[in-house]
Amino acid sequence: MSTFLNSIQGVLIIILMVAVGYTLAAKHWFTENSKKLIAKLVTQIALPPYMIISMTNDFSKSELAKLLPNLRYPVLSMFILMGISWIVARFIKVDPKRRGLFMSMFFNSNTVFVGLPINLAIFGTKSLPYVLVYYMANTTIFWTLGVYFIQRDNPNTQVKFNFVDGIKKVFSAPLLGFIIGIVLIVLNIHLPVVLSKTFTYLGGLTIPxxxxxxxxxxxxxxxSNMRLNKDSLGVLSGRFIFAPILMYLLVAxxxxxxxxxxxxxxxxxMPVMTNAPVVAKLYNADADFASIMVTETTLLSLAVVPIMMILLN
Structure with missing residues (x-):
């Protein structure tokens, strides 16, 4: 019962902080540039030290050895979802000009901006390594196969895997922070107090x-841009029905x-990745559809998470 109450409190904390951001935006505190700045602060400044500190404080070498082999579960899940997304896209007759985007949003989730703070608020820092294992699989598949599918939506785009660019995207600042944490654990290296305190303070910026x-x-x-049609319902079914049921079956x-x-x-x-509209815009795919799905899935996730916690407890 206490676990359930803690979960509900964690969700309420999240909703309140999101409401603060929404209210301040409604008062025009932020511009597009300040929004980009916040994203950079989280991904490049706050997250890496947060991961280093949390990994070294909460995990041992033996626990790490047991952790990484479980990477196979999210990888397998996303490949199966990929196949399901192909079937659903054809069953509901998704427009070929947005079919690749539809599939990418169906099997990839927002594991950092939404997934990380939600799990930390509910389970605490002990959950961070588990979050990061899923993140490794998710970000790798999105920046390779996910981007490849989105590219295919524009017939004028030369579809190809850009291996070098993909590697750069996969080895992002948060993942590098995770890798550094692993190295420190394996080599049994303890950070100096000055660095440890500095990383702790910077990492504290992550969730808010x-x-x-x-x-x-x-x-x-x-x-007002939220619209429920067959395509959006298809993506919602992938994010909130097929994905959790499949993962449950795999790990149960x-x-x-x-x-x-x-x-x-x-x-x-978790919701559709916030990178989906950016990538769709880059390759002249349906960026508006991607933006709407990010909004819809983000809002609905705030209702889905409490339901999931009831089911999981």
């Missing part, structure tokens, strides 16, 4: 700034820790 970013994004997208009888199972299931049903 992420929640403000979501609130601003929801306001900028406009609630595994020997991984119970918290890891819960984190994987929650991560699987």
């Amino acid at each position: 700034l992420s929640m403000l970013f979501i609130g601003i994004s929801v306001y900028d997208a406009g609630l 009888h595994s020997d991984m820790p119970n918290m890891m199972k819960q984190v994987f299931i929650l991560q699987s049903c």
Whole structure:
């Protein structure tokens, strides 16, 4: 019962922080440039030290050895979802000009801006390594296969895998922070007090700034732009029905820790990645559809998370 109450409190904290971001955006505190600045502060300044500190404080070498093999579960889940998305896209007759985008949004989730703070608010810092394992699989698949599918929507775009660019995107600042944390654990290196305190303070920016970013994004997208049609319902079914059910089936009888199972299931049903509209715009795909789906799934996730916590407890 206490776990359930803590989960509900965590969700309420998230909703309140998102509401603050939304309210401030409605009062025109932010411009497009300040929104981009917040995103950079989270991903490049706050997240890497947060991951280093949390990894070195909460995980040992033996726990790490048990952790990484479980990467196979999110990878397998996303490849199966990829196949399901192809079937759903053809069953509901998604326009070929947005079919690749539809598929990418169906099997990829927002594991950092939404998934990370939600899991930390509910489960605490012990959940961070589990969150990061899912993040490794998700970000790798999005910046390779996900981007490839989006490229295919524009017949004038020469579709190809850009291996070098993909590697740069995959090895982002948050993932590098995770890798540094792993290296420090393996080599049994302890950070000097000055660095440890500095990283702790910088990492403390992660959750509040992420929640403000979501609130601003929801306001900028406009609630009036939300539309329910066959394509949007298809994406919603992928994010909030197919993904968590599939992940549950994959991990239910595994020997991984119970918290890891819960984190994987929650991560699987997070909203559409905030990068989807940016990539769609870059390759002249349907960026408006991507933006609407980011908004709809982000808003609905605030209702889905409490339901998921009831089911998981």
